[in-house]
Amino acid sequence: MLEGSQIDRYRLLQSIGHGSAGEVYLAEDSRIAQRVAIKLIRIETENKALSGTEKRHFQREAKAIARLDHPNILPLYDYGEENIEGIKFAYLVMPFRQEGTLADWFEQYVNSKQPPIDDVLHFIEQAASALQHAHDRQVLHQDIKPSNFLLRSRSDRPDQPDLQLTDFGIARFYITSAQTSQSIRGTPAYMAPEQWNGHPTPASDQYALAIMAYQLLTGQLPFRGSLEQLMLQHLEQQPKGPSLCNPALHREVDIVLSLALAKKPEERFASVSAFARAFYLAVTQSASVELSPLSPLSPVTPLTEEAPQANVDSCAENxxxxxxxxxxxxxxxxxxTLTLALGHKIQVVVPPxxxxxxxxxxPYPQRSSPSGTPMSTxxxxxxxxxxxxxxxxxxxxxxxxxxxxxxxxxxxxxxxxxxxxxxxxLSRGKAIVLGGLIALIILAGSGLLLINNAANQRNANTARIAAMASARANLNPYPPGGGTLIINDPLQDNSKNYGWEELTHPARDCHFSNHAYLVQELQPKALAACTAQNMNFSNFVLQVQMTFLTEGFGGILFRADIASSRLYYFQVISDGEYFLYLYRDGQMAHSSQLTPDHATIPASIFHQGIKHPNLLAVVARGPAIDLYVNHHHLTTITDNTLSHGQISFIASGFFSPIKVAYSDIKVWKL
Structure with a gap:
């Protein structure tokens, strides 16, 4: 212990913690009688001159911190080298924050209530701002976690401190084209898949921040277990949506966090600031209906650096x-006898x-942690x-x-x-062969597309984008932005006079039910379209939230002339495939598939199956058509065949009727 030692003008008072590459001491600056924090890194002993790694590590840290000038990054006052009792140390001098860390702050909510939602938003916004500043200067942090955010009190709001990011001890410069290998660094509970492989990117910090956001909202880490289990989960498993842990959260929060936690860094948000903005919009949509505290069955757990081995958890994964x-x-x-992902064996009986x-x-047998504590069933x-x-x-x-x-x-x-x-x-090749044999019959005025050509079996399914916002979400979130919000309809009824069809036809049904617009295909192999009679758009952004109530196809018809069967059809299948079709008339042989075969939405983006909402969007600007699912850009198609038309929502299936619910439509005029 080095208490009482003198380093230049700084007197070490007491050890206050361990950083990633050294020990941290409370010290006093004798020149100005101010308390500071000093981080010491041993770089040489009297018996051994260590390799240059420690020295380079220190120099990298000092230079990286010195160039980061941001209110949410702990500043660097001074740095240098000092010999103490024959041992050479490098040292970093920083402000001393007696308020503690974000992990300390969260402890007040352990086994109690949910943290205030505006505090959560405040912290994530500040953390993202600090990281974006670092990323813009080619610096990664690589160890984002609550204990690496220090608190600083605010006189104007003492109950909501500011954050300051510290411990850039493992920060490292990144160069996009660099081919050099990198060692694995970070805290396992927060490490992105590429970080486990030793190839961190700026998106790795975004991933870790999303883990921290998940904790603040639910009181739980999304991945827990031994080191080996954590690695497997980060590399292969998707976490349960936070709305299942905290029912007060909107499903939009699930979507935003699933994007930021995508297994591939290129599938995450383009930047950590883009993630923070989407997170704000999603959470404020939840806050608008008043976030309730966590259930007593969902106790908040401390924001520790390592995931707990066992915990009573109402949002445990099936x-x-x-x-x-x-x-x-x-x-x-x-x-x-099945052997499951983590090596657990279970005997199952399949009935005749x-x-x-x-x-x-x-039922899954109750398990125990290595300590013998029962785990959740x-x-x-x-x-x-x-x-x-x-x-x-x-x-x-x-x-x-x-x-x-x-x-x-x-x-x-x-x-x-x-x-x-x-x-x-059904293969594309068979579809082409059959295309000349069977016509697509569009019943003008009925809005029903009868698909006698099973080659077109993928036709269906897109669209339900839940408006991610409170009042601030009225801005167009799709690049390059702009436009005027002209439609903001929860699709609970026809009170806004957009003329949504309400009818029952032998082959289709369109009506409002359970706070959504329900489109039903009543005749197998039909494409049921329910149309807004008072909408006709040329250049626009449309987003809507779509939920499959049965497996099948759903989607959006746009720039449509239903009477003459001329339209674009953005189709999404409940298993994650998507298509864009152009129909020039009622003949299948005259239609075109504008997207490649087997185009698939990444599994980390799309929520497969029934009763899982997905946000879909179309951006039509002149001949350019951009398709999005859950704010993830799928593709850009250029086609100038159709310039304007109506909007319809779709349900379709092959051997059983299909039900698809749509809600929260927004349209921006470009």
């Missing part, structure tokens, strides 16, 4: 798995008569896949005519849609 069995086993039933795509919800969600049996018998009707693979028919005909992949989908 375990999901897939089991493939033979047709014989499906008929007679079977007992299997199981069908392909069937989902079994099974989850459910095992098991999807049954039945191996395809050889089939020579002809299938009847349209299935026989199109030679659709039997497995695909099972997947679409079962009540439960097979998650993720859908084996045996």
């Amino acid at each position: 375990i999901q798995a897939t089991l493939t069995i033979t047709p014989a086993e499906a008929r007679s039933g079977v007992t299997r 008569g199981a069908s392909n795509g069937q989902i079994l919800r099974l 989850n459910s095992l969600i098991l999807t049954i896949l039945v191996q395809e049996a050889p089939r020579k018998a002809a299938l009847s009707g349209i299935v026989e005519h199109l030679h659709t693979p039997f497995r695909a028919l099972q997947a679409y005909s079962n009540k439960t849609f097979v998650p993720r992949s859908l084996p045996g989908k």
